[in-house]
Amino acid sequence: xxxxxxxxxxxxxxxxxxxxxxxxxxxxxxxxxxxxxxxxxxxxxxxxxxxxxxxxxxxxxxxxxxxxxxxxxxxxxxxxxxxxxxxxxxxxxxxxxxxxxxxxxxxxxxxxxxxxxxxxxxxxxxxxxxxxxxxxxxxxxxxxxxxxxxxxxxxxxxxxxxxxxxxxxxxxxxxxxxxxxxxxxxxxxxxxxxxxxxxxxxxxxxxxxxxxxxxxxxxxxxxxxxxx
Amino acid sequence: xxxxxxxxxxxxxxxxxxxxxxxxxxxxxxxxxxxxxxxxxxxxxxxxxxxxxxxxxxxxxxxxxxxxxxxxxxxxxxxxxxxxxxxxxxxxxxxxxxxxxxxxxxxxxxxxxxxxxxxxxxxxxxxxxxxxxxxxxxxxxxxxxxxxxxxxxxxxxxxxxxxxxxxxxxxxxxxxxxxxxxxxxxxxxxxxxxxxxxxxxxxxxxxxxxxxxxxxxxxxxxxxxxxxxxxxxxxxxxxxxxxxxxxxxxxxxxxxxxxxxxxxxxxxxxxxxxxxxxxxxxxxxxxxxxxxxxxxxxxxxxxxxxxxxxxxxxxxxxxxxxxxxxxxxxxxxxxxxxxxxxxxxxxxxxxxxxxxxxxxxxxxxxxxxxxxxxxxxxxxxxxxxxxxxxxxxxxxxxxxxxxxxxxxxxxxxxxxxxxxxxxxxxxxxxxxxxxxxxxxxxxxxxxxxxxxxxxxxxxxxxxxxxxxxxxxxxxxxxxxxxxxxxxxxxxxxxxxxxxxxxx
Numbered sequence: 239x240x241x242x243x244x245x246x247x248x249x250x251x252x253x254x255x256x257x258x259x260x261x262x263x264x265x266x267x268x269x270x271x272x273x274x275x276x277x278x279x280x281x282x283x284x285x286x287x288x289x290x291x292x293x294x295x296x297x298x299x300x301x302x303x304x305x306x307x308x309x310x311x312x313x314x315x316x317x318x319x320x321x322x323x324x325x326x327x328x329x330x331x332x333x334x335x336x337x338x339x340x341x342x343x344x345x346x347x348x349x350x351x352x353x354x355x356x357x358x359x360x361x362x363x364x365x366x367x368x369x370x371x372x373x374x375x376x377x378x379x380x381x382x383x384x385x386x387x388x389x390x391x392x393x394x395x396x397x398x399x400x401x402x403x404x405x406x407x408x409x410x411x412x413x414x415x416x417x418x419x420x421x422x423x424x425x426x427x428x429x430x431x432x433x434x435x436x437x438x439x440x441x442x443x444x445x446x447x448x449x450x451x452x453x454x455x456x457x458x459x460x461x462x463x464x465x466x
Numbered sequence: 467x468x469x470x471x472x473x474x475x476x477x478x479x480x481x482x483x484x485x486x487x488x489x490x491x492x493x494x495x496x497x498x499x500x501x502x503x504x505x506x507x508x509x510x511x512x513x514x515x516x517x518x519x520x521x522x523x524x525x526x527x528x529x530x531x532x533x534x535x536x537x538x539x540x541x542x543x544x545x546x547x548x549x550x551x552x553x554x555x556x557x558x559x560x561x562x563x564x565x566x567x568x569x570x571x572x573x574x575x576x577x578x579x580x581x582x583x584x585x586x587x588x589x590x591x592x593x594x595x596x597x598x599x600x601x602x603x604x605x606x607x608x609x610x611x612x613x614x615x616x617x618x619x620x621x622x623x624x625x626x627x628x629x630x631x632x633x634x635x636x637x638x639x640x641x642x643x644x645x646x647x648x649x650x651x652x653x654x655x656x657x658x659x660x661x662x663x664x665x666x667x668x669x670x671x672x673x674x675x676x677x678x679x680x681x682x683x684x685x686x687x688x689x690x691x692x693x694x695x696x697x698x699x700x701x702x703x704x705x706x707x708x709x710x711x712x713x714x715x716x717x718x719x720x721x722x723x724x725x726x727x728x729x730x731x732x733x734x735x736x737x738x739x740x741x742x743x744x745x746x747x748x749x750x751x752x753x754x755x756x757x758x759x760x761x762x763x764x765x766x767x768x769x770x771x772x773x774x775x776x777x778x779x780x781x782x783x784x785x786x787x788x789x790x791x792x793x794x795x796x797x798x799x800x801x802x803x804x805x806x807x808x809x810x811x812x813x814x815x816x817x818x819x820x821x822x823x824x825x826x827x828x829x830x831x832x833x834x835x836x837x838x839x840x841x842x843x844x845x846x847x848x849x850x851x852x853x854x855x856x857x858x859x860x861x862x863x864x865x866x867x868x869x870x871x872x873x874x875x876x877x878x879x880x881x882x883x884x885x886x887x888x889x890x891x892x893x894x895x896x897x898x899x900x901x902x903x904x905x906x907x908x909x910x911x912x913x914x915x916x917x918x919x920x921x922x923x924x925x926x927x928x929x930x931x932x933x934x935x936x937x938x939x940x941x942x943x944x945x946x947x948x949x950x951x952x953x954x955x956x957x958x959x960x961x962x963x964x965x966x967x968x969x
């Protein structure tokens with residue numbers, strides 16, 4: 239994480255750009271700014287950023303289109319900034335390829351934490367590990383075993399598949415639709431209640447306090463996030 | 467155009483007599499050159515023309531006069547009514563008969579033409595009325611067109627329309643005729659009224675294609691007028707009813723158009739407001755937070771001031787969220803995004819969201835195993851749970867525990883949030899759901915009392931109930947309950963990891 243990261247910030251509000259820039263620079267990143275979507279796409283093409291931060295409420299273009307455009311040629315993580323009431327916008331942006339979101343207003347601490355998580359994900363993306371450990375749980379994907387506090391845990395095939403998909407996307411917000419598609423297949427995009435039930439099972443089996451989970455987090459109205 | 471003979475019958479008869487005399491005068495010099503039979507023809511032509519132009523009476527008279535003139539002036543012995551040859555009696559008889567039949571037929575035709583012309587005139591009038599009514603843009607124009615049309619018949623009309631509530635306001639003022647009007651409407655038929663005054667009246671229902679729209683009361687000085695025009699008035703009433711119905715639907719369409727525009731305006735104002743207020747707040751929170759975290763060149767006092775600034779701005783953000791939500795809910799146009807889901811998701815997400823606020827609180831969550839799926843809008847329900855938790859934290863001593871419990875009760879499932887504070891002031895438990903209502907008036911505890919009002923609005927939008935009560939052991943409890951409904955079935959899966967999809 240000592241390598242310097244290039245961040246492109248697309249945000250029309252100068253005051254928000256100012257503190258986001260300060261916070262990112264304090265984290266050791268190099269920050270480029272764009273005040274609208276058109277400018278942002280040009281900057282993205284020339285700077286090839288390692289992280290894109292984009293406000294969904296841009297004046298000149300739909301942030302979702304911008305993300306789709308960016309995603310068509312870059313694998314770099316995308317963090318969106320949005321208002322609380324726009325759940326559908328968040329879902330659309332996540333389905334278009336965004337990795338995470340921050341709801342306005344947000345603190346510098348949250349911002350830094352999200353950026354660090356995305357950076358970690360990017361680093362780890364290169365070397366796929368067959369092992370995963372979090373909160374007393376150990377998963378060995380090569381041997382398909384799950385242990386909690388040293389005791390083997392029995393997962394059903396669907397529970398295991400759900401855990402694998404979440405683990406492969408650790409730290410990233412997964413929309414209900416994309417989780418349904420990956421675990422149950424493309425024809426089950428609409429029956430979201432299965433996902434809720436199985437997520438509840440995973441929490442019961444793997445969380446220390448299922449009512450206040452530390453790893454299998456709910457993103458209300460949007461989806462779930464696995465926090466290793 | 468041939469109206470004058472009818473109006474002056476005496477003149478018509480004089481004209482008929484003159485025509486006969488003229489024929490006789492013209493024929494006399496021709497007597498040596500023409501057969502008597504042909505002279506008869508001249509007289510028959512005269513009778514025909516008289517019938518054509520002057521009508522039936524003068525034609526009958528002309529028939530008789532022609533026979534007499536023919537007899538006296540042309541049949542030997544001349545200048546006498548006597549007849550030398552008996553066969554002339556046959557001529558007279560035939561001449562008279564042909565004259566009378568011609569008179570009758572011609573005059574009949576004439577009358578038919580007259581009736582046809584009158585009908586055409588009426589049809590033309592109705593057509594013009596229909597055209598004017600079709601163009602009428604409001605009740606005034608409708609009444610003006612109707613008044614103009616009926617004036618020609620010496621008839622006045624009043625319209626009484628059924629209002630939104632289904633009442634006929636006219637019934638309230640008119641004492642005697644009200645039952646008749648009602649009958650007309652109910653039967654869908656015209657009803658005559660015996661008026662105590664001089665006017666005779668007729669009540670006609672205004673039957674539109676969809677339903678009866680009201681009544682048309684027509685009155686005239688001359689009762690015969692109404693009787694004669696009754697059928698035509700029925701047609702007029704149908705035209706008026708069509709127009710009234712058309713105008714009604716124009717109104718309805720306009721109203722819904724206005725409503726749509728107002729709704730669009732309201733939501734665009736709300737989202738613009740939301741964006742315009744949230745943007746500076748975001749900058750404020752972010753900048754205060756950066757300052758609070760800056761180590762270099764700041765004192766402890768500066769940093770704590772910045773942190774307080776950040777927290778206040780955040781609180782303002784929450785308040786803004788609540789206000790905007792309340793505005794949306796009050797507009798009554800919130801679209802619930804209902805999905806079948808579990809309370810535990812909403813409870814855990816709310817606790818996660820409020821981590822900073824609840825940091826010093828032991829939170830005890832009681833979730834019974836196998837809680838059913840409930841259909842609700844997760845984002846709105848999260849707002850409810852957050853508001854209840856914030857409320858509990860606000861009105862109970864720091865460090866005291868907060869209990870959250872999910873439960874099923876008959877055909878409802880609910881969540882309750884309880885604290886160990888002082889509870890609600892006596893008799894106030896229900897009032898706390900009012901807007902801007904707070905348990906302790908003007909207390910030092912921050913907040914404007916919007917939280918519970920929003921919770922109530924959201925829960926009621928879901929068809930649920932919310933109630934506040936004190937716990938017997940002390941502390942306040944707010945619980946909401948949502949209808950269970952019929953959750954979708956969940957198919958079980960074979961519960962073995964090792965058997966299925968092994969690598």
